[in-house]
Amino acid sequence: DPKWVLYGVLILEPKQQNKDPKYINLMEEIADSVINTYYQDIKQGKVQEPITFRQKAFDILAELNLEKHKDWVNTINALKKNDNNNAKSGQTLNANLNETLRITDTTKGLVYIQYNDESKKEQVRQFRKKLSEKSWNVPGEEFIPKSKSDYKVNQIRFFNETDKKLAEQLKTETEKSLNCTGCFSIKKFSKNYPNVKQGQLEIWINFEDERFRS
Structure with a gap:
């Protein structure tokens, strides 16, 4: 159940400094699962709420596997580029992704x-x-x-x-x-x-x- 995956992220995140490789792998898998759920949802035109869950998932993945973080950002961004026939949908997705990554109007890049x-x-x-x-x-x-x-x-x-x-x-x-x-x-x-x-x-x-x- 994705809800339990999301719950796990919020409960485990404060212990992120644990250096046990098994724990780190578990954290990475949980964060990856949350982002994958987010990706599947937006492919179907859904909006996953609350946003806190996916923000934390991206934060955790950035700390544990920055390359995978980049891959997910690019994969989700590709959905916007592929939706050439629906400019409004692309704008909505872009705004959603910006919010997830904490990118605001004052963010340089x-x-x-x-x-x-x-x-x-x-x-x-x-x-x-x-x-x-x-x-x-x-x-x-x-x-x-x-x-x-x-x-x-x-x-x-x-x-x-x-x-x-x-x-x-x-x-x-x-x-x-x-x-x-x-x-x-x-x-x-x-x-x-x-x-x-x-x-x-x-x-x-x-x-x-x-x-x-x-």
């Missing part, structure tokens, strides 16, 4: 942070906090081991042409917060990511860059 040095975790968390204080919606940060990462540059990535100026603004604030002027480049990724939500950006931090040590 949805930002995901990826970095490649685990020893910098606290620094990245403080950086994330600074961005949040400047009205960016930053649901989480993701450590990607150097062995699994193919990027060697510091980048601000955007996916929709309308977000270019937003990316430039994020670049300025990122370099200022990390005290590394001129360290970041801006690059558009759109060809292989057609369903990325407008206003969604990514920050890729390469701490091997010597400029971080100067």
